[in-house]
Amino acid sequence: MPPAVRDLHTLLPVQRVIVTGGAGFIGSNFVHHLVRHTDAQVTVLDKLTYAASRASLAGLPEDRVRLVVGDIADAALVEPLVAEHDTVVHYAAESHNDNSLADPSPFVHTNIVGTFTLLEAVRKAGVRFHHVSTDEVYGDLELDDPERFHEHTPYRPSSPYSATKAGSDHLVRAWVRSFGVQATLSNCSNNYGPWQHVEKFIPRQITEILEGRRPRLYGKGENVRDWIHTEDHSSAVLAIIERGRIGETYLIGADGEKNNLEVVRMILELTGRDAGDFEHVTDRAGHDLRYAIDSTKLRTELGWRPAYADFAAGLAQTVEWYTQHRDWWAPAKHATEAAYAAKGQ
Secondary structure, eight states, X not given: OOOOOOOSXXXXXXXXXXXXXXXXXXXXXXXXXXXXXXXXXXXXXXXXXXXXXXXXXXXXXXXTEEEEEOOTTOHHHHHHHHHTOSEEEEOOOOOOHHHHHHOOHHHIIIIIIIHHHXXXXXXXXXXXXXXXXXXXXXXXXXXXXXXOBOTTOOOOOOSHHHHHHHHHHHHHHXXXXXXXXXXXXXXXXXXXXXXXXXXXXXXXXXXXXXTTOOOEEETTSOOEEEEEEHHHHHHHHHHHHHHOBXXXXXXXXXXXXXXXXXXXXXXXXXXXXXXXXXXXEOOOTTOOOBOOBOOHHHHHHXXXXXXXXXXXXXXXXXXXXXXXXXXXXXXXXXXXXXXXXHXXX
16 A cells, blocks of 8 residues: 555745756746745756756855756656755746647656656655646636636646646656655646746747847737746745645636737837737647636635736836846847747747
8 A cells, every 4th residue: 555645734844955947937936936935955957958047047055056957857867866855846847839849759758757757756765746737738718718727627738748747747646646755736827027938928029029029929819828927936836835735736826817919018018119019920739728727725725825916017027127138038039039930930
């Protein structure tokens, strides 16, 4: 029989934590959050693919944060590293939908094989595990549907990316039930904020404008995303790690539903441009219509609240960050736009 799974709040402060994918967008923001709000020693385990950057960790104290460059699917690296820590927070993922349509294989390797490798490592070492996932595992909602995703929404992924994330979620739940792994899960809505790669929707539009070009919008721009500032995602994940119930899933959202057209117009206005100064491009294959998160369980059970409840304020802060940090995003901009241009986007 597998070990009994705890059903009580863990109340465990992190002390020695691995953050996988901690040089990527939401992972690096979580590392910064840990440094500000805890006394934890942090090991970042990151493969340093194109979507990650050492610069995202710049300025963090060297006596508290170290970077280990490696693949989460490499058991020979992962197992001894995990054994030195008390907590693993698993952000590492291939996450760009367009790339998953062009070549799904890296998504299977990282999102499924990598998660399996980590689960085996934490199982052997008896280490606490938190798995960070996405609302895209639930598929999409109709634009006029009053429903939102919740913890019991059936899975219905629609892209290689979301399918591999769904698979990784199922692995975590199976390892909790079968082997007693001390794990929690979270599924979050679309993040925005500092250190996000320029291939993603919001930073792409901001940086296009900053370089004097017109932003581009898929289709009619009616697709709706439920936006959350990455700082709010970080605070929610930390709350789950410290107070969440083992084996439970928590959905993270900040009631930030906006369609893509609204977001582009807001960015244009924040940068002093006319709200209609954008171009329409052919819609993406399999483009999900709407995501919306019901985070009632997280708020009522753990007392979490978003600091950036006002999307407009969070977006203004994000525009300002990209305006001031051209040296961070400019090196990747040309290649990103070349790749989009090759696809007519």
